[in-house]
Amino acid sequence: MNESPIRPPVAAKKPHHVTHHNIVVTDDYAWLRDPGYPEVKDAEVLAHLKAENAWFEHRMAAQQGRIDALFKEMRARIKEADKSVPQKDGDYLYWIEFEEGAEYKKWWRRPVAGGPDELILDEVALAEGLEYFRLGAIAVSNDGKLLAWSVDDNGSERFTARIKVIATGEVLPDVIPGTLSSLIWVANDTGLVYSLANEQWRTDNARLHWLGQPIEQDVELYHEDDEGFRVGCSLSANEQWLIIGTSDHETSEVRLVPAADPLATPLLVKPRQAGVEYDVDLRGETLFIHANDTHENFRLATAQLSAPGDWTTLIEGTDEFYLTGFELFRDFYVTEGRVRGLDRIEVRYYDDPARVEPIAFPEASFSAGLGDNPEWAVTTLRLSYESMVSPASVLDYDVAARTLTTLKVQEIPSGYDASLYATERLEIAARDGTKIPVSIVYRKDRKPGGPLHLYGYGAYGISIDPGFSTTRLSLVDRGFAYAIAHIRGGDDLGRAWYKAGKLERRTNTFHDFVDVAKGLIDRGYTQAGRISISGGSAGGELMGAVINSDPQLWGAVVAHVPFVDVLATMLDPSLPLTPGEWPEWGNPIEDPAAFELIRSYSPYDQVKPQAYPPLLVTAGLNDPRVTYWEPAKWVARLRELKTDDNELLLKTNMGAGHGGKSGRFESLKETAEEFAFILWQLGVAE
DSSP, X not given: OOOOOSSOOOOOOOXXXXXXXXXXEXXXXXXXXXXXXXXXXXXXXXXXXXXXXXXXXXXXXXXXXXXXXXXXXXXHTSOXXXXXXXXXXXXXXXXXXXXXXXXXXXXEEEETTSOXXXXXXXXXXXXXXXXXXXXXXXXXXXXXXXEEEEXXXXXXXXXXXXXXXXXXXXXXXXXXXXXXXXXXXXXXXXXXXXXXXXXXXXXXXXXXXXXXXXXXXXXXXXXXXXXXXXXXXXXXXXXXXXXXXXXXXXXXEEEEEETTOTTSOOEESSOOOTTOOEEEEEETTEEEEEEOSSOTTOEEEEEETTEXXXXXXXXXXXXXXXXXXXXXXXXXXXXXXXXXXXXXXXXXXXXXXXXXXXXXXXXXXXXXXXXXOOOSSOSEXXXXXXXXXXXXXXXXXXXXXXXXXXXXXXXXXXXXXXXXXXXXXXXXXXXXXXXXXEEEEEETTOOTTOOEEEEOOOOTTOOOOOOOOSTTHHHHTTTOEEEEEOOBTBOTTOHHHXXXXXXXXXXXXXXXXXXXXXXXXXXXXXXXXXXXXXXXXHHHHHHHHHHHHOGGGEEEEEEESOOOOHHHHHTOTTSSSHHHHHHHHOOTTTOHHHHHHHHHHOTTTTOOSSOOOOEEEEEETTOSSSOXXXXXXXXXXXXXXXXXXXXXXXXXXXXXXXXXXXXXXXHHHHHHHHHHHHHHHHTOOO
């Protein structure tokens, strides 16, 4: 019988030194990185991770009743037997279904002309007996007869692709391991285009697999030599062209190949130019190019296939409208973007450039976008819509009539009354005077000054939209306000907003988050020490930075797979993501200023003797994005240096990766643990 631990594990200190720019960096916990990674077999490393897991279980044991109650109420808000709105694609209507109690979904279709429903892919059956399951890509052949799909069964994000005959269920002998990409049918459904992850988990290629041929005979259509770039492929909207794109975080390049003849010489649209990002689609002989070459918020340009690099502006880039993307259809096209941080969808016309029809939505703050619109010739658009108080909806927009029809609203079986809740969009001044948007939701009967949960991310130009969450209600219904800080580093307010939180301006992201918290205190929403915060990955780096700088503000902190060992990771080009990350964080190998800046905020390097707030940290043993040793080292150093007796817990998923456990209910259990920890540490009674 295993005895519960009586004290938290203490990692051994084994001094390790590296020198860069004549500066010696000492790392006593570098040994937690298994030298055999991505395989982790070192007995001492595994023993330490298991000891941390045992301590997590021991300390959370008294919270099990609360965890179970939270999980039960979260699950009760999910419609277990549910299906998506069918969407027409060619001769079939396609949809997905969850059965009662199922962790995973089933993919269905039926002929438009009438006929029986067909089960084309059964995730439940595929996941049976697996600790982890994640569907990667799924693609039906153009003739509707074949299905290609890929699966990751351990969280490492290396997917194995397979192909089957839909009518008979026969799985063909073609097996492609190690993919990390979409799957695209070409050459009259005789070929499949994909990308392999190389040893460093980088997609530096586009490959063609001929059906029925050994994968050793697959053809490399394109190879990327820059180790910082990644390759991805798609089909043009009219499905006539294979689009091969390669990019890092700030530069891109596109090639076009006829989908019917994938071995044809690729047509380079325009050679890469540092700092210029562009993507392409086609209508007839005309290219449409979404590019940031003349304005950081992007323009839309056109060119002819005969001169693909000669771009003519169709829609000018502006400070007011951030053009995030576009989709082409036969008779019109659609632009998507943001105005003052709020989503905007516009229908536009090829024959009348001045005709612009924005789609109007009912609320002042919301999240909306194009849904799945697979067909070229359409008269209606499938849209998604939600807000912090409005559950997710599926809408159809009649382009000619300019009317919206609601097809489905997210059902909450245990009940939900939107009238009980209020949402606001605030602006709070950061220390440099910049106004930071904050989206907040709370119950109308909430007492002022109560607990508040603040969420942030702030990296890679990823916006955090003011959408709906059923799990969030478990905090809000217990008196919390829930706030999203739209801090710099995301692109919530446009490309300049992103640039203002990267590279040499990275610390703006951390300052914004702290200043939003202080502003919420000043406005009476909460009090210092009554704020719980959470973030994952780069948002976990944010958590690490703000507990170093302002530990007294936070009553509970949850850092999921946190990117906290920033300096060591950016100094190691052998790691999967590092070369591609230098445009985001800087290259400390070559640039002494980048080295000093990263060292000045890297959460692991800046842990110091002081009191820290209660902290729950998660990791994934198979995580290729934030390697498991980053959170493990961070927790070890915190245990060594912190001067308080507050909780410090590390939970490593030994059979999962960056996203934690798979399955819609298994992942809920982890959210229930997170919320139970927050409620426990803030002293919120049931």
